[in-house]
Amino acid sequence: MIKENQQTTGKLMQFLGQQAWFEPVRRKFWANPDLLMASKATLAIALLAIPFVWAGQSFMAVTLALGALAGALSETDDHPKGRIKSLALKVISFGISSLAVELLRPYPILLGVGLAISTIVFLLIGGLSERYRGVTFGALLVGIYAMLGTEISPAWYWQPILLSGGALFYGLLSLALLFLHPYRLLEEQLARGFIALSDYLNVKASLFPSDEKLQEKIRNQLAIQNVQLVGALDRIKEVLNSYGDSLKDDTPLKPYLRYFMLLQSLHERAASSHERYDLLSSDPANLELLEGIGQTLQQLAMATKQFANSLLTGVPYRHPVSLGWTVNVLNDQLAKSKTDESQPLALLVTNLTRSHRSLLNLREDLQRNLAPRLEKDERNLIQRLKDQLNWNHPRFRHAIRLSLCFLIGFTISESFEVVKGEWIILTSLFVCQPSYSETRRRLFQRILGTLSGVVSGVLIVQILPTVPGQLLLLLAAAFAFFLWLRKKYAVSVIFITIFVLSAFNLIANKGVALMLPRVIDTLIGSALAILTVRLLWPDWQHKRLPGLLANALTKNTAYFQAIVTEYAQGSTDDDLQYRIARREAHRADNALVLAWQDMQVEPRQHQQFQKQAFALTYLNHALLSYLSAFGAHRQQQVSTNQALLDLAKETLQTLQKAEPSQLAPNTEEHKHVVNLLQAIRERILSSEQGVTRQQFTLLYNIADVTAQMLELANLLPQKASGEV
DSSP, X not given: XXXXXXXXXXHHHHHXXXXXTHHHHHHXXXXXXXXXXXXXXXXXXXXXXXXXXHTTOHHHHHXXXXXXXXXXXTOOOOOHHHHHXXXXXXXXXXXXXXXXXXXXXXXXXXXXXXXHHHHHHHHHHHTTOHHHHHHHHHHHHHHHXXXXXXXTOSSTTHHHHHHHHHHHHHHHHHHHHHHHSTTHHHHHHHHHHHHHHHHHHHHHHTTSSXXXXXXXXXXXXXXXXXXXXXXXXXXXXXXXXXXXXXXXXXXXXXXXHHHHHHHHHHHHHHTOOOSOHHHHHTSGGGHHHHHHHHHHHHHHHHHHHHHHHHHHHOOOOOOOHHHHHHHHHHHHHHHHOOSGGGTHHHHHHHHHHHHHHHHHTHHHHTTOOOOOOOOOOOOOHHHHHHHHOSTTOHHHHHHHHXXXXXXXXXXXXXXXXXXXXXXXXXHHHHHOOSSHHHHHHHHHHHHHHHHHHHHHHHHHHHHOOSHHHHHHHHHHXXXXXXXXXXXXXXXXXXXXXXXXXXXXXXXXXOTTTTHHHHHHHHHHHHHHHHHHHHHSOOOOHHHHHHHHHHHHHHHHHHHHHHHHHHHHHOOOSOOHHHHHHHHHHHHHHHHHHHHHXXXXXXXXXXXXXXXXXXXXXXXXXXXXXXXXXXXXXXXXXXXXXXXXXXXXXXXXXXXXXXXXXXXXXXXXXXXXXXXXXXXXXXXXXXXXXXXXXXXXXXXXXXXXXXXXXXXXXXXXXXTTTTOO
């Protein structure tokens, strides 16, 4: 029977493949993960809702749809084996959560206390791993859905069955699709990483040429874009580890590991800086070469995006011929330029050439048998839980805040008999975030999205007043919600509001009447969320800044140490410790960038040291860029240059003696850095043109930016330097 089904499927695919329209549609569909997710979730909701609406059981239809919606929202990127475990946990937790609500609903005090305690427990369990985080978020969401539906539920057992059943149905459908294409999740995450790299390269292309003012703006944009790229790298690593833990034989995983290594090496080269490009742009002799570099970066961005599309669609990657031509012309132009000013650009041209060749020779690179190791969290679940159980842990604080937010919202709902007051709690769940700045952004997005959704939903309902029309509107809103969820949260809120309106119209034809209470509840829930975060451990960024800077200096020092070790001992194919040090440095840099970003939306009285924050963020990212360049060229060292190593080690020792946890003024160390800069400058002048001289130049830039950072850091308040 299985063989016959495969033959039938094969014949169908062969027939469709012969149709002119099929291949473009197939590629468009698979190339958009958000479209795939929206289609999958909407299909599950439609298969659940349509039969029951047709049978006149609208309550069952909507409750099953809500279960499927919660199941989709709490889905995690796991290997199929891990997805089965996750689905089992999800169904059990959804059942327990909704059953507890049904049993405790007649006892408001017990329900409120249970809601508060379970919120803390679920959030702490969610901190154990990404898998648990999805399950526990879904359990909280389903519990609130159950509170909304208790008044209209025919019996106490229906909601636990239907909500869990809807999640189970969606999970099985998603699992079936995943078994048909087991590595799809990996391909999606890798593709997102290469797309993030493409965006980074496009922004960086604007530096060539650029003036000082434009360069400062672009550097800031690059730092922000780097946050997205490093986040994508972390997610890829987690999914790779999930697959690696589930596979006995990692042979099928090796190509994806090589893709991940390729992405990391391309990122390191892309993040590299070799000189202040505004200074080079000021010389008319460099403009042609700089414009060529900018165009090469744009074409490299297109190539990486094309490779991402290849991962998603399964169409073999074809390296752009135009990129090879551009790189060759760029190298020819560099060879013709013999002025000293052109030398800082030589390393960048080399970087671009190596990136081009890495993509060009991708098939050969995949033939290697060695599977690089990945960083893993070696702590067991008990240790991870213990690490969260202290007042200074961000997740523990967030759990307490959200728990209090829920308790106050529930008390308001019960005391004042607010119509559908559970929406207050639901709003708090989505608006209340671990930091004040994140919560404030969500607050405006939620309110704006809800108001827009109410207005547009009420207007659309007039056009589709029938039951089939309401069902169609519900499905269309679900599709649009998932399509926009990862792109723009405010837009997705519009469609989930329309979904709710349609759902209540299907159940009791009261959707429009409940829209005003929904707006009021949204405002109350949003206000509770922002006040809770504002009053309880707000973690203003000016207090965290010294600690974040200290951490960034520590991580950059460790990265520099790893680079020096690579220069001294030679690079290996599986450079795990080097990659870990590099990733930690980027994470610390991202923390500084996010702190500066968050400071912009904090109350004015807490926007202290804003200029210093921007300058330090800028300098730290510059330091990391120079370190990336120094590391990216470690394989060019034909033989060990002892003078380069000695000066690099001396620069490293200066950083190690800086006591970043204190960041106290140190005149002696500052003088030492000045002398070190003079020694490196003399080596640059005495070295012949070539790789060694360029590497001395990079080392000088590293020491120079380090000196500027240490000097500026002394202007920050020292009393808060330990806060991270």
